[in-house]
Amino acid sequence: MSDPVRVHSVVDGPADGPAVVLSGSLGSDHRMWAPQVEPLVRQGFRVIRYDTRGHGASPVPSGPYTLDDLLADLLALLDEQGVARAHLVGLSLGGMTGMWAGVHAPERIASLSLCCTSARLGPPSMWAERAGLVRAEGTGVVAEGGVSRWVTPEYARRNPGEAEFLRAMIAGTPAEGYAACCELIERMDQVDALPGITAPTVVIAGAEDPATPPEHGRLIADAVPGARLEVVAGAAHLGSYEQPAEFSRIILEHLKSAES
Numbered sequence: 332m333s334d335p336v337r338v339h340s341v342v343d344g345p346a347d348g349p350a351v352v353l354s355g356s357l358g359s360d361h362r363m364w365a366p367q368v369e370p371l372v373r374q375g376f377r378v379i380r381y382d383t384r385g386h387g388a389s390p391v392p393s394g395p396y397t398l399d400d401l402l403a404d405l406l407a408l409l410d411e412q413g414v415a416r417a418h419l420v421g422l423s424l425g426g427m428t429g430m431w432a433g434v435h436a437p438e439r440i441a442s443l444s445l446c447c448t449s450a451r452l453g454p455p456s457m458w459a460e461r462a463g464l465v466r467a468e469g470t471g472v473v474a475e476g477g478v479s480r481w482v483t484p485e486y487a488r489r490n491p492g493e494a495e496f497l498r499a500m501i502a503g504t505p506a507e508g509y510a511a512c513c514e515l516i517e518r519m520d521q522v523d524a525l526p527g528i529t530a531p532t533v534v535i536a537g538a539e540d541p542a543t544p545p546e547h548g549r550l551i552a553d554a555v556p557g558a559r560l561e562v563v564a565g566a567a568h569l570g571s572y573e574q575p576a577e578f579s580r581i582i583l584e585h586l587k588s589a590e591s
């Protein structure tokens with residue numbers, strides 16, 4: 332097992348509620364989950380959001396990073412919070428961490444909500460190029476492009492303040508953390524492992540996601556035993572932020588069914 336780092340986390344909701352861990356996308360921090368906090372807490376869940384290593388206020392070890400590293404960080408966070416078993420909601424890189432956790436630490440995972448994610452996301456050369464660019468010029472150089480994948484053009488036009496907030500979130504991500512996660516995605520292939528996931532799983536895709544289009548979600552839902560796919564209209568890659576009501580509704584429905 333990898334050596335964990337102590338990731339930065341924010342916890343809301345009742346201490347004795349069922350724990351839900353929210354794991355975010357490349358270039359984000361725990362604030363990307365702000366729209367989900369109130370709906371989940373209102374239903375009695377204890378919501379644990381965190382910054383992936385190399386992101387936000389978490390430590391930034393030098394790369395390479397592996398999915399084993401991200402899983403070790405997640406399990407250390409659960410241990411720190413006294414949580415034996417948690418529901419895992421992960422978007423994109425967070426979903427990749429979730430799938431890895433479902434395969435390699437099934438006893439700690441009560442359910443998986445896999446949002447806007449992929450089990451294999453090529454082409455590898457694109458990730459290597461993006462990592463090199465960010466190491467050379469910083470994350471500011473990929474921020475505008477990132478926002479254009481995260482939200483639809485209509486959302487960005489109607490919500491310029493939100494678009495700027497998201498742009499600044501990407502630009503504020505440490506270059507080494509962002510680049511090392513690009514290289515992790517470059518090497519990642521979890522397709523053959525998916526049938527080994529035993530946690531109740533829902534896969535949620537954004538109908539307008541240019542980064543992980545719905546066919547990536549379809550592949551996961553077809554391979555994970557008992558999983559189902561929901562495709563949300565009017566959502567690009569950061570679907571939980573652009574369409575918070577619909578994403579929260581589907582996640583809550585899944586959490587409640589896994590709890591019953």
Ligand SMILES: O=C(O)CC1=CCC(=O)O1
Pocket residue numbers: 355356357358422423424425477480516542568
């Ligand atoms: O930034 C992107 O291109 C989309 C993405 C892939 C993995 C992730 O977390 O975000």
